[in-house]
Amino acid sequence: MSEILIKNASVCDPAQGINCETMDICIRDGKIVDSVSENAKVIDAEGKLTMAGGFDGHTHSAGKINVGRFINPNDARKNLVPGLSGQVARTEKTRAQVGYNTPNTYAIGYRYAKLGYTTICEAAIPLLAARHTHEEFKEIPILDKMGLSLFGSNWQVMEYIRDKEPEKLAAYIAWGLKASRGYGVKIVNPGGGEAWGWGKNVSGLYDPVPNFDVTPAEILMGLAEANERLQLPHSVHVHCNNLGKPGNYATTIETMKLFEKVKPSRDRQSLHVTHVQFNAYAGTSWRDFETGAPMVSDYINGANHLTFDLGQVIFGPAVTMTADGPVEYANSRMLHEKWSNQDIELEDASGVVPLFYSPKSFVNAVQWAIGLELALLVKDPWKIMFTTDSPNGGSFVNYPEAFTYLMSAKRREEVISGFSKMALDRMVLPGIDRELDFYELAVMTRSAQSKIYSRPEKGNLKAGSDADIAIYDILPGQIDPATEYQKVKKAFSGAAYTLKDGVVVVKDGEIEATPKGRIYWVNAKVPENIDSPMQKDLDLKFKKYYTVSKSNYMVEDMYLENPVEIGTEGVF
C-alpha cells in the first residue's frame, strides 16, 4: 500500500466546483481517497495551484507525426522553447530527446508531463495504419493514451449509408474500433478523402462523393447514428468540410445545426467539432479573408448539443498533418512547401505540409486571433477544449504561452501591436477584454475533457479518481495573471509536481520517474446475427481491394501495454 498526502494545496477542481480553496488531497495506491494513514508520504503544496492532470483531447502525437518527422528532419534541432524542445542528452532517468513540432516519442511523454499533462488523445488513427500508431504509443512514457479512428471517407461506411443498412454500419464501426483499438469515431472532411483519390474534393455538406452517391451530410448523420447506437463514450469527432477556406464558417455552422436532431446516448455532447479556428473563416478569398469567429461563437452560445476545440495558432514553425488530403495539396501549392501525400486504400487520404505562421502575414495574424476569439466569445468554458491541434497550429510545448493570451488582455495587446492595419480590420479580438481565470483554464484543459470523453476518473480530484495531479508553483489570488503573465507562463512550463497514478513523475520541472501509461480502447458489443453478415461484406473488401489480409490488419493484444478495454452495449 502506498499513500501520499498533498498538504495545504490550493485546489482548483471545476468538476466539484472547487475554486482555488486550500485543502489536502489524499492518495492511496494510485487513486484519490478521502483519507490516508499517518504513514503517508507528505508533499507540501502550500501556496501552490493544484489541479487534476491535464488532458489534451486532440493532439497528433503518434502515427502521422512520423511522416512529419521524416519530411522535416531539421525539426530535430529546433529549440524554440528551451527546456521543452531541442536536443537533450539522455540522463539516468530519461532517454535522449530531439525536436520541437515533431519530437521523438519519449520527448512527447516527458514534455507533456512537465506541463502537468497526464492524458492525451491522438486525433487520427487510420485503421490500416493503426499498428504503427500503437507502436508509437508504446514508446510514449508516462501518459495515458487513447486515439480516434478515421471513418469519414471509408468505402464500407459509405456503402452501408447509401444502402440504408444502419445496423451493419454500427457493426462495422464496432469492428473498426476493435481492429484499430480506437476510442472513438473521427470524421475528417467527410467524403473529401475519397474524392481526393480522384483529384477532387467535396464542396460542402450536400455535394455527393464521387462513385458513392452519398453526401457528406449523410455520412455525418449515418456515423452519428451508429455512434449513438453503440453508446460510445465519445461523440463523433468532426473536422468539417471546407477546412482552411475563406467563407467556411457557414459550412461549420451548417454542420453543427445538422446535429441538433441527434440524440446522444450518454450524458455528453452529440457532436465534437475539432480545431474550429481552421473552420471559422469569413470572406470569399484570401484577399477579403476575415474572422468568422463571432458568427460561430454566437451559434455555439445558443446551442447545447456540441463541444469543440480551438486549434489555436502559435507564431513560428508548425507542421500540418491531416487526413484531409486536398487541403494539404492546396497548402503545399500556395506556400511552395514540402508535401507528403498518402492514400489509405479504401479508407481515407492523408497529407503533411510544414509551414510557418508569421505575425507579419495578415492571414496568419487573423488565424491567431480567431482561435482566441472563439475561446473568449463562447461563454461556457465547458464547451471548449484548449488545443493547438498540435503540431498543426503549433507545438503543444507552447501551451503555457497560449494560456497567457487567454488570461491577459495586456499580453494580447502586446502581440496585436505587431500586426498590420489590414490584419486588425479583419479581427474582433482587440475589442474583447475578457480574461480567463484559473478555474476556467482548468475547465478547458482537463475538466471538460473528462466529460467530453466520458472518462469520469480523469480531469478531476474526486475520491475514486485516478491520482493524476499537477501542482504548479503559483498561487491564484497572490498574483494577477492579467499583468504578471510571465509568472503564469513560467509556472505552467514546468510543474512543481506532476503525479501520475500517485507516482511523482515530475518534480521542480524535471522528470523523476517514467512509468508506462495505459491505452484506452472501446469494445462495443454487436449481436452475432448482425456481425456475421457484416463480416462477409468485409471479407469481400479484403479479397477484392485491400493490399493486406484481414488477419494481418487487426491490432493484436501484443501491441497494447496496460490496455483498458471500455465495453459498451450496442442497441439493436
Added chain:
Amino acid sequence: MQVVKLSLKKANKIPIEADNVNPDNFAGKTAEEIKAISVWHGNGQFPLGDLFNVEVEGSDSVENTMIVFEGDVSRVKRIGQNMSAGEIEINGNVDMHCGFGMKGGKVVINGDADSWLGCEMTGGEIILNGNASYYVGSGYRGEACGMRGGKITINGNTKDYLGEHMCGGEILVKGNVGLLPAISNNGGKVVIEGNATMPASEMKNGTVIIKGEVSDLLPSYKEEGTEEVEGVTYRKFVGDVNVGGKGVLLIK
C-alpha cells in the same frame, strides 16, 4: 600570434566529434587548458589531451590564433564548426562536417574532405587542396537554406549535390563535379571549371557558371542569348522554370 599544433596519438576508427576545436575556443588558452577541453569519441566524452598531442606556441586573440592538424584526421568530424575568426590548417584528410556553420576566418585543407564541407557557413573561407565528397556547402537535412555567405574553393573534384539549397556565398570548383550541382540554389554563386551533370535543378535564384562539359542539361531552362564573363562568352539559360526560378546558368 598563437599556434596550436594537434596530432592524433593514435589513429582512430570510431569518430571523434571535434566541434569544440576552433580558434574561438582555443585563443588565449595554455596547452593544459586545451588538453582539458572535452570532445565526444563514440558514445563517451574524453579530454582532448587523451586523444591528441597538443603543442601551443604563444597566446593571442581569436583572430590571431592558428590551429594546425598534422597527419590524417579522416575520422575527426566537425573541425572548425561555428568558428568566427582565426585559421585552421589540416595537413591530411578530414572527416565530415568540416567548417560547418563557419562564420569567419579561414580553413585550409591539404588533403581530401569527406561530405558536408562548409555546410550552412555564413562567412569566412575554406580552401580545399584535394577532393571533396558529397553536399559541399549545402544545408542540414530538411533545411531550406544551406550556405549563406563566405567562399569555398576546391582545387580538386567533388561528388554530388554541391551547394544544395545555397542561399548566398560562393563556391569555386577547379575540377569536375558529380550529379546535380547547385540543386535548389536560391542566391548562391557556383563556378565549376570542370564538367558537371544536370546542374542547377530547381534553382530559384543565383548564378551557376560551368566552364567544362555539361551532361544532361535540364529541359526546364530557357535559353536567352549569351553573356560575357571575364572575357569569355557563355550561352545564357534562365530557370528553373519548374519553380518559377530566375537563376542564371552559364555554359559553354
